[in-house]
Amino acid sequence: MIRRLRWWLIAIAVMCVLPLFVPLGFPVSVIRLLVMGSYLAIFAMSWDMMSGHTGYISFGHPFLIGLAGYVTAFLSHQEGFQPPHIVLPLAVTLPLGVAAAVGGGMLFFFPSMRVRGPYFALVSLAFMEILHRLIIAVRPEFTGGDRGLPNLPSVVMGAIPNYYLSLGLMFATAIGLWYVSRSNVGNVLKAIRMDEDVVEASGISTYRFKRFAFLLSAVTAGLGGVFYTHYLASINPRRAFSAILLLDIIISAVIGGMGTIVGPMFGGYFLTFILEYLRPYLFGQWRLLAYALVAIFMVIYKPKGFYGIAQDVASWFQTRKRRSAQYGY
Amino acid sequence: MKKKGLQKLGVLISVVLALAIVLPLAGGCTAGAPAPEEPWKCGYIGALATDVGRSSQRTTQIAIDEINAAGGLLGRQIEYVEADSTEEPLEGVKAYEYLAEHHKVDFIVSGCIDDVSLGWMPRLLEYKIPTLDTWTSAIRCIEIVHDDYEAGGKAYFMPHMNDYDQGAEYVAFANDLLAAEMGWDTMVLYYEDTAYGCGVAEWVRDEIGPGAGIETLGEVCYDIGTFDFTPVYSKIVAYDPDFIFHICSVNCVPPSAAYVEMEIPIPIFGVNVAACSAEFWDDMGGMAGGFNATMPPPTIGLEWDPVSQALIDKYKARWTDRPIFPHFNGFNAYQGIYHMVEAAERAGGFEPLDKWVKEMEKTDQILWRYGGHERRDDLSPTGQDIKWQYYMYYGPDHDYTHSCVLDQTGEHGRPGGMVMQWKLEKQDPLEATVGIIHPERWRNTEFVFVPWIPEEKRIQK
Amino acid sequence: MEQILIQGALLSGLYALIAMGFTMIFGVGRVLNLAHAGYVMVAGYSYFWATYMMGLPIVAGFAIAIAVSTGLAVGTYLGWVRRFLNDPTIVFVSTFIFALILEHVMTLAFFRENINVPPIVVGMTQVMGCPVSNNLVAAVIASWACIGAVLFFVRKTHMGRAMRALAMDRRGAIISGINPDMVNLTTWAISGALAGVAGVFWGSYTFLVPSLWVLPLIMSFAIVVIGGLGSIEGTLAAAHIVGFMETATVLAINDKLRSVPGLVIMIIVLLARPKGLFGR
Known part of the structure; x- marks a missing residue:
């Protein structure tokens, strides 16, 4: 067990000591970026659990994230829901948010998994858009309408506490999902991705496996969603249900390598960093354009993502080693 | 051979990636606390x-x-x-x-x-x-x-x-020009669903009625993503008000253009942020003639x-x-x-x-x-x-902490709610295309109605 | 009520035109081209650039818009989609990113401000007591002309029959000597040209903004799914269902819920009859 987890432990150790270097001049801005990266990584892994493994490409992941975020924001923001004027503590609203993501997902999203391929993508996108519209239009005095709910309470303040919080969430999600992905359950899920009918024909109930993958995905999306909302301390429909967030999640997972958990995790950090890295060099829209170009080239030329690249590199080294052992050069 | 090429590409990409993540770290590390002589x-x-x-x-x-x-x-x-x-x-x-x-x-x-x-x-x-x-x-x-x-x-x-002080300025404008000079007494409040639109609308709704004796027949609030304004204007026309009070800041050109294209037979006033930019004429595709906007003082159309x-x-x-x-x-x-x-x-x-x-x-x-x-x-x-x-700036004890003080008494001379209007024909994009129609002491042009407003809708007094 | 009927009919015509190109590509190639709505947006800007900024006549504006969107569509197909016809996920994601790239490029070229396109036909007409802009009527007439032309092409020409054959039975069509690559390319070109016409009219009906592609994309989704992906007749019928529902919602309930009825119908159709109302 320890042996299998040793790379994770090393990664956790490295990430945990990073803030200790802040007094020595390690920039806090990088810590902040790592927080953003962690949340994107959580979302990407959550997407990967459902879509990367089973092949049901979800275009509505922000539905789960936004629903969780809105529930906790709505219950905990300063004015409370009125009347009566009740502001619930975060300890109550956070689990309620996650529960909402799971419940809403099971109620609306999961039944849609009856349809496959692009159809599922369309249904999930439709759910996201419908929720977006409903939040804007129905009782905007409660939901904040187009303007959203500003000034929410924070779970913890400051860069470094938030860093540890997001890191803890991220690693918990990553190791949990990674473990599932490498287990037999993960193998069945990947088999569903290849050919669902064949899996069904071999006597395995794909329904149960899909439900399990979906539940895991919804729980992690909900968890990420509630903490992310309180980290940003405001929520509004344009951000929660934007095509940009959706695209960030999908691109992270795709360029990281779908169905590998580790790939999407790396993809989340990579996207966050590349976008910030370009900021001083490319102005305004050029930066977003460059980002999109990088993404499309990755999708077209490296559909297997960084995970595939890493495998290539590993096999390259192995070939060299073998060759040098054989021929002595 | 192809496989080998791919592997090399993989190594290259990994190196670039590692650099991409490490470089900003290195760049950030050198930037410490600024020394006194630094800018x-x-x-x-x-x-x-x-x-x-x-x-x-x-x-x-x-x-x-x-x-x-x-x-x-x-x-x-x-x-x-x-x-x-x-x-x-x-x-x-x-x-x-x-x-x-x-x-x-x-x-x-x-x-x-x-x-x-x-x-x-x-x-x-x-x-x-x-x-x-x-x-x-x-x-x-x-x-x-x-x-x-x-x-x-x-x-x-x-x-x-802030929104509320601006609302107060617009009420003054409605008092002076729309109620007193034009003699109108009914309006429809027409605003976009943004923090700004709702904030000003709230103020105008509560103040314009009692303040200027103008009755609000109805309210039409639209989403900033609206692309088809036909139904929106149908609703407004159904109220048949004397004028429309329009408040928009984010998405101004589409409702304005729809107003012209549909030739809505009701005069429109209010806050139209896009109409205060020199590009408004071109953004409207040349259909900006007659548009007016209430704005904070620095505006085109005035000597400086x-x-x-x-x-x-x-x-x-x-x-x-x-x-x-x-x-x-x-x-x-x-x-x-x-x-x-x-x-x-x-x-x-x-x-x-x-x-x-x-x-x-x-x-x-x-x-x-x-x-x-x-x-x-x-x-x-x-x-x-x-x-x-x-x-x-208002101090901490005032409700509007740290927004600019509204000087409605005119004691300090702030021009209250200046209204500019685009002339019907385009001339130079910067000069003489717009003029100020309100308040009286800054007025440099006369208010004109767009041609499709019927005679009976124009001046009631 | 009259208003719902008239405006619904007009809006449906435009929707049908946009969704048409979308559905053709799916029918023949079995991939969803999410950049289609991006072509619509770029075509609108090209038309504005040619007619208003360059002062060219309207016909030239149309020609440029159609040329640009056709070029983009053919470029997308030849550029990479051709290689991924058996991997819909890659096409799905990459064309989505491509639409976003088009948005960024247009933002760089024309800024983010909303731009109004002068109407192609000026003026208003009263129909049954409802004001209707002549421009919209012209747009709908043009849409129907285009749709008619496409229907004629698909039914009566050799290439059109090849397209239908490919949509019905890919393997059979290839065995009987149809070059799928050529047919696909033609389909993409036609769909690009349709996007060009749609872009000009959509732009002059609404306004231009680089994020213009999102709403037409979502509406096209709903329409083609309800009608049955790949079915042209279904698309026509579904465009009218969605158009009327939408107009009714906007007029009777709330204009912010504009896209909801179409999407709800789409979900119901997908879960109850995944092939769509007219799909085979």
Whole structure:
């Protein structure tokens, strides 16, 4: 067990000591970026659990994230829901948010998994858009309408506490999902991705496996969603249900390598960093354009993502080693 | 052979990736705490692809260049850095963090729209960096400043009027022109669903009825994503009001264009932010004739005081692409930076924050129409200089903490709710295309109706 | 009520035109081209650039818009989609990113401000007591003309029959000597040209903004799914269902819920009859 987890432990150790270097001049801005990266990584892994493994490409992941975020924001923001004027503590609203993501997902999203391929993508996108519209239009005095709910309470303040919080969430999600992905359950899920009918024909109930993958995905999306909302301390429909967030999640997972958990995790950090890295060099829209170009080239030329690249590199080294052992050069 | 090529590509990409992540780390590590002789840093945050963002971005640069040329602040130069917030609240938060932590800026000038400003407000409370917000007038921002004053809200300043004060100005306009001069008494309140639109509408709704004796027949609120205004205008026409009071700031061209294309037979007034930009004529595809807009004072269509005129000249000499003429927030940013820098000079820098905020709250500046910073009666054709612009910030005990004081009494001379109108035919894009129709003392052109307004709908008195 | 009927009919015509190109590509190639709505947006800007900024006549504006969008569509197909016809996920994601790239490029070229395109036909007409803009009527007439032309092409020409054959039975069509690559390319070109016409009219009906593609994309989704992906007749019928529902919602309930009825119908159709109302 320890042996299998040793790379994770090393990664956790490295990430945990990073803030200790802040007094020595390690920039806090990088810590902040790592927080953003962690949340994107959580979302990407959550997407990967459902879509990367089973092949049901979800275009509505922000539905789960936004629903969780809105529930906790709505219950905990300063004015409370009125009347009566009740502001619930975060300890109550956070689990309620996650529960909402799971419940809403099971109620609306999961039944849609009856349809496959692009159809599922369309249904999930439709759910996201419908929720977006409903939040804007129905009782905007409660939901904040187009303007959203500003000034929410924070779970913890400051860069470094938030860093540890997001890191803890991220690693918990990553190791949990990674473990599932490498287990037999993960193998069945990947088999569903290849050919669902064949899996069904071999006597395995794909329904149960899909439900399990979906539940895991919804729980992690909900968890990420509630903490992310309180980290940003405001929520509004344009951000929660934007095509940009959706695209960030999908691109992270795709360029990281779908169905590998580790790939999407790396993809989340990579996207966050590349976008910030370009900021001083490319102005305004050029930066977003460059980002999109990088993404499309990755999708077209490296559909297997960084995970595939890493495998290539590993096999390259192995070939060299073998060759040098054989021929002595 | 192909496999080998792929493997090499893989190695190459991994190296590039590793560099991509490591380089900003290395770059950030060298930037420590600024030494005393290093320049001050001014961060600009805003949507750099919009007219609004570019207006204040450019005037910020002009102001900083001027201050640097005059010897800087307390003997140190000011360095300008910028971050694009786009119109996405999330990007706004990232941009604010970038300025605060990567560049460790001493003060921030923002040209963000409402949602984006509200998005980074929690970060402002955390970092407590002096911030000047030049576009949004959202009352929500001011409420946060008021309620969380000690928690860090005091670092925020708004060098223009907030939603409610603006609403008060529009009520004055409705009183003077629409009720008294035109004799109208019914209207439809027509506004966009943004913090700004709802804030002003709230004020106008509560005040215009009792204040001017104008009855609000109905309200039509539309989403900023609306693309088809036919049903919206059908609803308005069904109310059959004397005039439409329109409030929009984010998405102004589409409703205006639909108004012209549908030839709505009801006069339209109100706040139309796009109509105050020099590009409005072209953005409307040449259909802007007759449009009017109520605006805070710096607007096209008017002669300028020498200070603002100098700013415009510098602006036009330096930039020729859009916006060819700064929006009003450009003037806010320019004046506001001077307030911040002068306060810092008096307080000996931006730290400690309390001291700087105290000095900033003492800002009390009058711009004279003919003399600029000082009164020059000799330059005025009437022999008396006019108070033209007035800057003073509400203190912590006022509800509108740190937004600019509204001077409705006219004691200090702020022109109340100036209304400009586009002439029916385009002439020069900058000159004589627009004119001021209200208030009386600034009027330089007569109000004209667009041709499709029927005679009986025009003047009731 | 009259208003719902008239405006619904007009809006449906425009929707049908946009969704048409979308559905053709799916029918023949079995991939969803999410960049289609991006072509619509770029075509609108090209038309504005040619007629208003360059002062060219309207016909030239149309020609340029159609040329640009056709070029983009053919470029997308030849550029990479051709290689991924058996991997819909890659096409799905990459064309989505491509639409975003088009948005960024247009933002760089024309800024983010809303731009109004002068109407192609000026004026208003009263129909049954409802004001209707002549421009919209012209747009709908043009849409129907285009749709008619496409229907004629698909039914009566050799290439059109090849397209239908490919849509019905890919393997059989290839065995009987149809070059799928050529047919696909033609389909993409036609769909690009349709996007060009749609872009000009959509732009002059609404306004231009670089994010213009999002709403037409979502509406096209709903329409083609309800009608049955790949079915042209279904698309026509579904465009009218969605158009009327939408107009009714906007007029009777709330204009912010504009896209909801179409999407709800789409979900119901997908879960109850995944092939769509007219799909085979």
